[in-house]
Amino acid sequence: MGTVWFCLVAIMIAVYVLLDGFDLGAGAIHFLVAKTDYERRQVFASIGPVWDGNEVWLLAAGGTLYFAFPALYASGFSGFYLPLMMVLWLLILRGISIEFRNHVHSAVWEPVWDFLFCSSSLLLAVFFGAALANVVRGVPLDSSGYFFEPLWTNFALGEETGILDWYTILVGVLALAALVMHGAVWVHMKTTGPVAQRCARLTRQVWWAVVALTALVTALTFKIQPQVKENFTTYPWGFIFPFLAVAGLAGVQFEIIKRDDRKAFFASCAYLTGMLTSVVFGVYPMVLPARNPVYSLTVASAKAADYGLKIGLIWWTFGIILATGYFVYVYRNFAGKVSVEKDGHDHAFES
C-alpha cells in the first residue's frame, strides 16, 4: 500500500512539474521573448486561464503527501522551513502579478507586474530544483526523525549541509534551464509572430545548456547518492526512465527544427517525466534520505496506517478522474493559438 501511494504522489508531482513547469518557464523567459506590451500580453494570455489550475496540482500533491506519508510531511516541511516559506512568498507575488496585471493598466504598474512575474517564476524554478537536489543528496536527519537546515553553510557537501551547496545550486540551474526550455516550447506553441520566433530560437539555444547540465548532474548524482547506482544495477529495467529523458531531449531539438510545435512540447514533457521518474526510481524505497543512512525515512517508516490509505485510494481515484475531465475540458476550450486584442483585454476562451 505504501509503494502504491509512493507512485501516486510521484505521479502527482510529475503532473505538477509538467503543467506548472510551462507557466513557470513562460514567466522566466518573459523579458527575453516579449518586448512590447502587446507581446507581453501574448505571454500572459498563453497561460492565463490555466496557470491557476496547474498550481492546484501542487496543493493536491501536498495534501496527498500529507495524509499518505505524515512523518515525511512533518520532517521535510519543518526541516526545509525557510526555503518553503520563501516559495510561499514567491507563489503569492507571482499569483498576484498574473491576476492583477489584467486589472491595473498603467505605465507605472505594468513593468512592476512584469518584473514580479518574471523574477518569481525564475526563482521558483531554481528553488524547486534545489529542493529536489536536497532530497537526493540527503538531509541531516537524526534519531528524533527531525532536522533543520539553514539556507546555506559553507556550500560544501559536508556534515553540516545547508539547503544551498554547490550540488543543489547546480541542480537548481538545471531545473531553470529545463523549465525555460519547457516554457519556450509552450509559448511557441500558443503564440504567433515575433514572440513565437524568439521562443524557437531560445529553445534551440537553451537546449545545449540542458544537455550539458543533464549529463553533468547525472554523473554527480551517481556519486553523491549511492542508492541510485544500487537501484539501477539491481533492476536494469529502470534504465527505461533515463532513456525516456534522453529520447525526449533529442525530440525537442528535432521537432523544433522541423517546426512541429506540438510534438516539441510533448517531447519536452517526455524529458521532464524521464528525469523525475529516474530520480524517484533511484531513491526508492527512501522517501527522504539522511546524510547518515541509518536515519533515512523510507516508504515503510513514513506511511500512514493502512485503513486510511485504502479508503484514500477509493476517493482519490474518483477525484482524479473528475479532475482529469475538467482539465481535458478546459484545455480543449483553450486549444490553438491565443489571440490578443491590440488595445483590449485578452479573452483566451473567445479566440
Place this chain on the structure above:
Amino acid sequence: MEQALNVHRLHFAFTVTFHYIFPQLTMGLALLIVYLKTKFLRTNDERYNRSAKFWARIFGINFAVGVVTGIPMEFQFGTNWAEFSRSAGGVIGQTLAMEGVFSFFLESSFLGLFLFGEKKLGRIGHWWAAFLVWLGSWLSGYLIVATDAWMQRPTGYTLGPHGEIQLSSFWQLLINKWSVWQYAHTMLGAVQTGCFVMAAIGAFYLLTDRHDDYGRIFVKAGVLVGVVAALLQLFPTGDMQGKLITQHQPVTLAAMEGLFHTQTGAPLAILGQPDVQNRKLDNPLEFPRMLSFLTYREWSASIRGLDAFPEEDWPDMIPLLYYSYHVMVGLGTIFIAVMVIAALLLWRGKLYTFRPMLWILMICVPLPYIANTAGWMTAELGRQPWLIYGLMRTAHGVSPRVGAGNVWFTLIGFMGIYVVLSVLWLFLIYREIEQGPEPEDKRSPREDAVAIAAD
C-alpha cells in the same frame, strides 16, 4: 521553547485571520451570483446578468487573494506544526487532500470559464459555470470545517503502537456531528458577509444617485438573502453549537461566558470584564438565569463554572476568548435587527428611498467581517490548551527544530507582503465600485473593448 510556541501560534493566527477575509466574501458571493444568474435566466432581464458580471469581477479579485493567502495554510501544518502533523496527518490529511482533489480542481477549472467564457458557453452553460464555482467553494468550506471539527471533537480514530493517531472510520471523520453544525454556522456567516457587502454597495449607489436600477437589485438581493441567513445564524445553528460546546467542551463554555463559579440558575453576562486573577466578572450587566435556560431550557439548571475544572485545562486566554464570543453574539444580534427592519421596509416598498436605513446598510459593511473573525477566534481560543481536544496539547504540536528566530523572520515577512496585498486589494475593489456595473457608463476606450468582446 515557550517563546517559540507563542510565535508559532501567532504565525498561524495571523495568516489564517488575514486569509479568511477573502473566502468569507467569495463563498457568500458565489451563492448570490448564482441567485443573480438564475434571475437572469428566469426574467431575461439583462440587468441581472450585468449585476452578476459586476459581482463576478469583485469575486475574481477576492478569489485571487484568497487563493494565494490560502496556500500557506496547508504548508504551515508541516512547517510549523510538525509534531501535530506527524501524529494526526493520517487523519486530517484526508480532508485536506480531498479539498485539493475535489474542490480546488473544480473551482480553478470553472472560474476561468465563468469569468471569461460567457460567449463560448452560452446562457445555460454560463449558469452551470457559476453553479460549479459555488459548489467548489462550498465543498472546500466543508472539508476545512470538517478538519477543524475533528480537532474540536476527535472521532473515528484509534491510537497506534507509538501513540500515532490512525483513522478508523472515514465516515465519522467526514460526518462528524460537530462539523455539520459548525459548517452550517460558518457558511451562514459567509453568506451574511456577502449580503452585507452587496447591500452596502447597492445602498451606496442609491445614496449617491448612481446606477439606480442596480442599486435596487443589490439592496434587494442582499436584504432578502441576508434576513434569512441572520435568523438561521442564531437559531438553530448558533444554538446547536452552544449545545455541542456544553456537551463536549464544558470548560470552554464557562470561559466564554465568564462564569467563574458553578451556579444554579446562572445569569447570562451581556457586558463585563473578566478578572481571571480574582475569579470574577467586573462591572457585570447580566440577564438573570438566562444562561441556564439557553443551555438546558431550564431556568434553574446548574451550570459548571471554571472552578469545576482543573486550572491546567482552562483555555489560556480567557479574556480574549470571552470578548471574541461576546463580540460575535452582539454583532449577530445587531445583524438580525438591521436585516429584519430592512426587510420590513422592503416589503412596504420604502427601503429604496428611506435614506437613514440605506446609510445603516452602507456603514454596516465591516461588521460581518469582524463577527466572522470573532467567531473563529471563539472556536480556536476555546479549544485551547488543546490542539486536538483531549488528545494533544498545543504545546506538544509544534515543530521541535524551528526556533523563534526563524518564525519571527517569516511572520514579519508575511506581514509585509500582506500589507502590500491589502493596499492593492482596496485599490482594485474601489476602482470596480467606482466603475459600476453599467458597461457604457463613463468608461475608458480600453474597457469598452472588453465590454464589447464580452457581450
